Amino acid sequence: MTVSRTVELEGHIIDSGTMGMCFGVVMDMGGEFEVEEFEVGRHKHAETYCRMRVMADTEEELRAILHELNQQGATVADPRDATLEAAPEDGVVPVDFYSTTNHPTYVRVDGEYVEVEDVEMDCALIVERAGQEDPQRVGDADENEDGDSTRVYTKVLNAVEKGDLVVTGETGIRVEPPERPRNGGGSFGFMQGGVSSERPSASLIEEIADEMREVRENDGNVLVVCGPAIVHSGGRDALADLVRTGYIDGLSAGNGFAVHDLERDLYGTSLGVDTESLEHPRKGHKHHIYTISEIVRVGGIPAAVDEGIVDEGVMYECVENDVPYVLAGSIRDDGPLPDTITDSIEAQSAIREQAQEADLVLMLSTLLHSVAVGNCLPSTTKTVCVDINPATVTQLLDRGSAQAIGMVTDIGTFIPMLAEELLEE
Amino acid sequence: MTVSRTVELEGHIIDSGTMGMCFGVVMDMGGEFEVEEFEVGRHKHAETYCRMRVMADTEEELRAILHELNQQGATVADPRDATLEAAPEDGVVPVDFYSTTNHPTYVRVDGEYVEVEDVEMDCALIVERAGQEDPQRVGDADENEDGDSTRVYTKVLNAVEKGDLVVTGETGIRVEPPERPRNGGGSFGFMQGGVSSERPSASLIEEIADEMREVRENDGNVLVVCGPAIVHSGGRDALADLVRTGYIDGLSAGNGFAVHDLERDLYGTSLGVDTESLEHPRKGHKHHIYTISEIVRVGGIPAAVDEGIVDEGVMYECVENDVPYVLAGSIRDDGPLPDTITDSIEAQSAIREQAQEADLVLMLSTLLHSVAVGNCLPSTTKTVCVDINPATVTQLLDRGSAQAIGMVTDIGTFIPMLAEELLEE
Amino acid sequence: MTVSRTVELEGHIIDSGTMGMCFGVVMDMGGEFEVEEFEVGRHKHAETYCRMRVMADTEEELRAILHELNQQGATVADPRDATLEAAPEDGVVPVDFYSTTNHPTYVRVDGEYVEVEDVEMDCALIVERAGQEDPQRVGDADENEDGDSTRVYTKVLNAVEKGDLVVTGETGIRVEPPERPRNGGGSFGFMQGGVSSERPSASLIEEIADEMREVRENDGNVLVVCGPAIVHSGGRDALADLVRTGYIDGLSAGNGFAVHDLERDLYGTSLGVDTESLEHPRKGHKHHIYTISEIVRVGGIPAAVDEGIVDEGVMYECVENDVPYVLAGSIRDDGPLPDTITDSIEAQSAIREQAQEADLVLMLSTLLHSVAVGNCLPSTTKTVCVDINPATVTQLLDRGSAQAIGMVTDIGTFIPMLAEELLEE
């Protein structure tokens, strides 16, 4: 062990698992540690402090260990500024760039810790110094009230531009991973990573309804991510009710969800198929294509609502109630609708904006769109994942929020029960 | 092709798939067929008749083909009596014994077709001729009103006794596989073999409620097969309501279901754990064991109800409302309760009796017990399979009834919605 | 029943299930049928012929029934030309447009049946009469040897152009759904719709290897559709071997697969992580991003191969052996790589071309990309679906080919065993 560095941790780091994780990281990666100071939090509200020296055989190994420790919230003790290096080309990061977590993060620039804006995982950190002009942001000058202070923000790889000042290494970066809450927890679990299959479904639905009410009372933003199973399983009308009554502030979905929703409207009323009993469960894919064709003809969903072609359903309520929606395209789409964003980078940007505004995200029966939204969320955003497939729920919770409820249930009974809970009181 | 035999089929054999299946069987198994007569059913209510000669290279191959054709409903044309052979020992069948399907079956004995009693799959057929004394059944003489007519009934292997006259070969046996119904179908599907995930959950629940009402109006028998997930997921109270209001006529479950149900009662009221919010989701397996210990102490569930130790829940309502139950033991049980039948053969016999009485079976979130019940059901019994795992639903439908609804949903929302549908009108 | 029409069916329609399905369709959709002529195929190789009159209460109902019957292979008896209607606008089809199946299809134009080119499901049929100039295809004139004969081809909705002559109704269209093969079947199942979990894995792998050998001997085209699990589970090296030895003629995947493959190469050799033992199973998402950054820097995968940055793996072998690949973007991608097609319509077009050339498609552990490829395949293309999730395999088989093998297995053992089977002899 020829090289070493001292790191510090602070907070409810024992019951949050951080301390144990850090010891484990060092041992797993072939390093050694020596605790130099340890002050345990002696009761519930007291924080623990740990300073330890981490040793490794080579600089490279040490750097790898420090990277992992940093992601757990450890800070390199010796207070120095973060190192910065200019991006060599568009879409290219310096060799040792710092890759973000989704936790609140602070970067030391010119002696001051600056909070990272729009935290999101797997991004580069870009530093824009006070006075320094970001060529890309010139046009936004009037929007940027912090124009004269230093900013640090995330950029996904494809947005990195030649010359961007990118943070490298681990020095001068402080991450705040989620801590076990002290207030008895409340409804949202702490880093469960698992699925509450042992909880009664009805009481979980009540807790989710409580959370939605609270977000609404605080003028917060509820984003719903929707898969087509919502329409098949009979959850559509209840979801439309929730949009109409103002419980939903944004919708993220794919082309397929929107087409199924519109088709149910167009063909439920016009062609005599009873949408309740679904007496003709023939393939009817023709209806699907023709629905798209009709929307193309008038120029999009809002136009279809205006012309009275569409007069109920989730998309209708979104248009009527000014609830913004993003429809992201995929290679398995039919059509697509004119409203669908077919370029995946453009679609990601639109989703990113939705995600950053959300205070509560309901992920309903779609893995693809939920992952896309989840990728853009900070770990502090509350999340509810509902799917009939436990593997989907587990996968979403694993990458996700520190405050998450996972529920393995039938979306066709979940949404009606949630709407009843919220609307019938 | 040196050997051949002529078989006949009759009924709605084209749209029921029987005819196609028979052609396929012959080709798959290396035989040939020659259709000798074919009279197509020219409209919806007309039946189709087919007589064809089946050829094979060896007697053994021919016999194997005939066995498969027989199971599809084909009858060897030349009317002869079934061949009978005495069982050589207890639990042993003759080499070429006939293994039953779960469809209505008729056996030709002394020139007359006798309907098989208690049809069940994978059994031997036992013939008891008029006047012939079945040594085992002497004591039942007064119960047997058909004492002087010939009887044919199924026996599982372990019940076969030395000397029983067992049907062998395929001659003289007529099977009536289910046909596609002519009356527009009704709610229960015909041999779907799949799962109606494209149907709205709420409308499926309505159909199941309709069926339960109809069975009750006709003084029929509804058997419910229960897994412990009913208790965990919060469906217990609604199920108890259905038992109390007379919608359930029998219950089949394992030791685990009963213990969870009793524990929820004992510890929900006595130890202050709030069963709704489950605020202490610690392992609490101690409660599980102690619940069993308490029931052992008083001598069983009925005694626990009598003594007032148990005063709510599914088992309580069964006792109070004289709804018979079978608790079958398994190697993963704790305890078990004194009411649990630990011997698997004995438990199968008890389950067989329940199954034979049932007009409608609800299989709720248990693969093991549902398979055990399903094994004893004729294909004419209506069945509803509900599970959150699609593989479980598919597996149950595959071995099951011709009239089945499969539903992939959350038992914790399904039972409350079903009870609401049945009780609130 | 006030309206009627006569339809005909021909072929091995009993054991292929077509006949039964047609009777069922009419009854399910509220119609009646009257068989006017029926000539059964009296032995294995003889075909069956059926002419029947179909009746319904309204023209609209009759049309819906005829649409379904047509998709099963029934032809409206009275020989008339298909009806054609010009597309009113780009991306818009006439009201009653004919929506394709994925079966071989013939359209009657000017008294002659013309085979549809590039059959694919859920498309419109475009007729281009002899002599008629397709403005879009002017540039391709020299490629089009049939320039002076009438052509019928499929167009997805977004490719439909104002003025295209679109087939409407069901008249003059003949579909040939797959028939049960007469030759004993061979390895590929007929419309199983299920998964061969009862087959020994090793013998299924042998059959797939046999098929691949046969395709290669006939200068056919094997397309492999790849998910990232191939890399995680350890199937990458064996797949690279198959590409190098010429068993793979095209590759379809997403950005994620390619990045994982490249990262394994870049970081397996250069940064000391042992790719075999994966001793440092830390998140390492930084490597993922940096891999993309490196490929961006040099300008794409071929350039990275040229510069020696990438010198092994699946993508490397594709480049070195001129095996064309399509990387389709998705909203969950990091990066993406410069080689990834981010627009979903453009990506679909590239996938469509791959699909149309393929004689055998191996779908390996990816639902999204397999569905996208499957959507473009005619039902006559042989398909192998391999996934550890049975739901994925079932879903792919359900939409798929008439000749398909579904296998629920571990891709990390499947590919090495397949390669051993193909390469070590």
Add this chain to the structure above:
Amino acid sequence: MTVSRTVELEGHIIDSGTMGMCFGVVMDMGGEFEVEEFEVGRHKHAETYCRMRVMADTEEELRAILHELNQQGATVADPRDATLEAAPEDGVVPVDFYSTTNHPTYVRVDGEYVEVEDVEMDCALIVERAGQEDPQRVGDADENEDGDSTRVYTKVLNAVEKGDLVVTGETGIRVEPPERPRNGGGSFGFMQGGVSSERPSASLIEEIADEMREVRENDGNVLVVCGPAIVHSGGRDALADLVRTGYIDGLSAGNGFAVHDLERDLYGTSLGVDTESLEHPRKGHKHHIYTISEIVRVGGIPAAVDEGIVDEGVMYECVENDVPYVLAGSIRDDGPLPDTITDSIEAQSAIREQAQEADLVLMLSTLLHSVAVGNCLPSTTKTVCVDINPATVTQLLDRGSAQAIGMVTDIGTFIPMLAEELLEE
């Protein structure tokens, strides 16, 4: 907070998660804690010591908290003997009985800590003092070398006898939960609770093979738990090879596994069905029943081997190589075989014996039997869980061993690759 008690913890309690879990338990259950002394383990090999006072509002709440803390390894500080109470009746435990974990446990009796024999979870602890005569164990006197020292052992509820001295409360009990290993881990994970789907399958199989070799070299005992899928999927021959070559020391399965194995032998050789190609995939349930009938006729599997009726396969190799097996009955069995233990309590006892002897347990494609075996295992026994269903693997790891490998793979490729790894060197 009116009542309190002091507890101690010692060991690698930070990185093993114990310390954090204990803080969490107290907070979750409404108590408070006050750390009185804390000595952190300053480097990898140093242990941590913590003494803390736990407070609660009522004695009952305090007792509940202490129960949970005890299960995590905390010891009530004040050294007192365990409290003992006689069981009031057969199968009944005292109110406050101590319910065991599956970790090594020590009980203080007469001032000395005695190690618990045959540790198993959810049991009662029975104390038998030196000199005290256990009426039940008289006959075993010569086997019991410790006859004159105090013994503490586990009893499942149904084995508890009136008068047994049962440990109650938490005083005087020390539990040693598993600690994170210091030696770099080795192949078996520490309390992963998850599934290594990110590991290459082939390298995981190598590690399992290494472990099996090591157990064999140390004259250890490998127990294999088998489901019928082993036979269907083609893993049977390789498993038989492993039995023959001495890599398996015991087998635990159900009636179904044995019948499938025997049927494959009887009908693979005698009736011309090719077990490799499975050319006749018809139901063939008749073979299943007849196989049982044949074994019944000769009196069991060993007799069938003796008489030459069975001459290959897994059961054959068990008989020939004196590998003991337990076949446990279930309500879904056909037959059953004479060798099957139909009583579930009796079967559990037989399984318990197998489990206690095992050093390594391979759980292969059976949930029911794996859970039954797992229930009897101490947490120190190494375990490998292999199933194609990730839910099964997760469920088994969750209840299981501290040293476990979970692998989601195809048993039909896993066993052949494992056998190749072990036998071809």
